[in-house]
Amino acid sequence: MKKMAPPDETETTKVPLVYQQLHTLRPIFYQRVRPSPFGIALILTLVVVTGIYLSTGSSTHTTSLRSLLIASIDVAEKGGDKVREIRERDDNLEADSKGDTKEGAKMLVTEGDFASNREMVYPLKKAFPNVNIVSEERDEVVDDADIVPVKTTNAEVDRLVIGDEMVNVNDITVWIDPLDATQEYSEKLTKYVTTMVCIAVRGRPVIGVIHKPFERKTYWAWVKHGTNVDVFPNENIDDAIIVSRSHAGSVSDVARQAFGDGATVIPAGGAGYKTLALFNGEATVYVHTTLIKKWDICAGNAILDAMGGSMTSLYGANIDYTDHEVKNEGGILAARVNHASYLDKLGEILKGA
Numbered sequence: 001m002k003k004m005a006p007p008d009e010t011e012t013t014k015v016p017l018v019y020q021q022l023h024t025l026r027p028i029f030y031q032r033v034r035p036s037p038f039g040i041a042l043i044l045t046l047v048v049v050t051g052i053y054l055s056t057g058s059s060t061h062t063t064s065l066r067s068l069l070i071a072s073i074d075v076a077e078k079g080g081d082k083v084r085e086i087r088e089r090d091d092n093l094e095a096d097s098k099g100d101t102k103e104g105a106k107m108l109v110t111e112g113d114f115a116s117n118r119e120m121v122y123p124l125k126k127a128f129p130n131v132n133i134v135s136e137e138r139d140e141v142v143d144d145a146d147i148v149p150v151k152t153t154n155a156e157v158d159r160l161v162i163g164d165e166m167v168n169v170n171d172i173t174v175w176i177d178p179l180d181a182t183q184e185y186s187e188k189l190t191k192y193v194t195t196m197v198c199i200a201v202r203g204r205p206v207i208g209v210i211h212k213p214f215e216r217k218t219y220w221a222w223v224k225h226g227t228n229v230d231v232f233p234n235e236n237i238d239d240a241i242i243v244s245r246s247h248a249g250s251v252s253d254v255a256r257q258a259f260g261d262g263a264t265v266i267p268a269g270g271a272g273y274k275t276l277a278l279f280n281g282e283a284t285v286y287v288h289t290t291l292i293k294k295w296d297i298c299a300g301n302a303i304l305d306a307m308g309g310s311m312t313s314l315y316g317a318n319i320d321y322t323d324h325e326v327k328n329e330g331g332i333l334a335a336r337v338n339h340a341s342y343l344d345k346l347g348e349i350l351k352g353a
Contacts, residue, residue, distance in 0.1 A: 061130050063172070065199065065207065066164040068128065069222055070157055071150035072174075072197035072209045075123050078148070079116035079178050079195040080213030086112040087185060087214075095186040108182045113137050116178035116195055123150045124176075124197075130169040134323050135176040136295045161226035173200045173323045177295040181270030183246075190214040194272035198298030200321035208302030210272045219276060221306035229303060231336070232281035239263040242274045242283035251289055258346045259285075271332075275300030278309065278336045285342050288332035289314065294321055297332060309336035314350060316343050 087093060095108040117137040124133055127150045174197065179185060181192040193214060199207035211218040221227035239259045243251040248267035255265050266283055268274050271292065277283040298321050301311040312318060313330030335342050 061169045062166045063128055063131060063169055064164055065167055065201075065222070066157070066161060066225075067152065068131075068172075068174070068199050069161070069207050069209070069220065070152060070154045071124060071127055072199065072207065073154060073157070073211075073218055073220055074151040075120040076195045076197050076209045076211040077213075077218055078123075079120040080211045080216075082115040082119050083112045083179055083185070083193065083195060084213040086110070086115055087188070087190065093186055095182065108186055109137065110179070110182060110186060112185060113179040113182060117176070118142050119148075120176050120178050120195065120197070122147050124174065126150075128169075128174075131172050131174055132169075132323055133174045133176060134295065134326065135178060136293065137178055156228055157226075160228055161222060163225060165225075167201055171202045173203075173321060174198070175200065175295045175298040175321065177272070177299075180272045180296060184269035189269060192269035192273045194270055194276075196272050196295070196299040198295070198302055198321070200298060200302075203320045203322040204318075205298050205302035205305060205321055208299035208306070210276060210299050210303065212273075212276075219279075219303065221303040223302065223306045227303070227306050229279055229307060231279050231307065239285065240266055240283045242266045242268050242277050242286050244274075244288060245269050251287055254289065254346070254349055255287060258349045259342070271296040272300060275303065275311075275334060278304070278334065279307070284335065284338075286311075286332060286334040287314075287346070290331065291327055291329045292332060294319070294326050294328055297328065300334065304334055304336065307336060310334070310339040312339070312343070314346060316347070 090111070093110055093112070095110045114137060117135055121133060121135050122142045124131070126144070126147050177196040180194045180196055181189075184190070184192040191214065193212070195211045195213060197209040198205055206223045207221070209218065209220045219229050221229055239262070241251075241255040241259065241263055243255070243265060245267040248265065252265040255263055266277070268277065271288075274283070274286045275297075278286060297311065297319070301319060301321075304311050311332060311334035313328070314333050315330060317330060319328055333339070333343055333346060
């Protein structure tokens with residue numbers, strides 16, 4: 001039998017040059033991309049942290065509601081100082097119109113509105129840069145060097161408030177009204193004028209601050225934590241319905257139908273003033289039948305909630321204070337006591353309307 005010749009080694013080992021080059025580079029390639037244990041741990045840590053951040057909306061961004069209350073009192077008073085200074089300085093204060101309300105009343109704005117806004121909004125933004133702040137007014141940007149830092153202590157708060165709450169900043173909306181009752185302000189009816197700050201958490205009002213600049217008096221409350229608001233006992237007085245001066249006539253008819261001919265109707269300016277009237281004995285119920293902005297009512301809503309009262313729409317719905325919509329179109333029914341009874345009486349009239 002004829003023996004087969006051994007294979008030619010030069011033929012069996014002959015491979016394209018490119019494969020030879022890749023084969024030569026392979027150890028280097030593996031050496032360069034092979035991850036170290038430290039690298040693997042770092043990547044896994046980044047993945048976990050990113051997942052937590054995305055699922056919680058940055059859990060590390062929390063703020064103290066106690067600090068927000070102290071700062072809110074401070075800016076409401078500083079804004080009030082500007083409001084008072086400008087009114088007392090300028091006897092012929094000019095007011096510009098931003099448009100008309102549904103009742104045909106002018107929505108006015110003055111130098112006092114803008115000056116107060118600067119004193120209130122920008123210090124809060126600087127102190128709490130991650131908190132969402134909604135204000136009635138818009139004006140020019142303020143130089144950072146001109147912003148006065150907010151106070152971080154308040155003796156009255158220390159005396160009256162129990163505890164603190166740390167809240168994710170994504171759950172907080174701060175509503176600011178730098179000058180409530182601008183119409184009355186321009187007419188020198190200064191008793192109705194207030195500056196207001198409200199802190200809402202997940203849409204519910206929890207802290208309310210109402211400052212009366214011409215009385216130099218500040219009223220505040222924090223739901224479940226404390227308040228400085230005194231209460232005048234009004235359980236045994238007749239119904240007194242406080243309403244807006246701009247449409248007192250139309251509300252008077254509704255109020256007397258709902259609460260009887262003996263009910264007293266009190267025209268007044270400013271939502272802040274009307275809410276506080278429920279505590280000082282001037283009124284028992286606050287009724288507003290048309291659209292109203294949330295910066296007008298949030299602080300009063302918070303104070304009522306803290307004091308066991310209630311503010312709802314005319315149909316009993318809670319008002320949502322997230323910043324998706326600044327308008328409240330369901331009207332207002334507010335009372336410190338007997339809110340459910342007022343709601344029932346008014347509901348019967350509204351059903352027949």
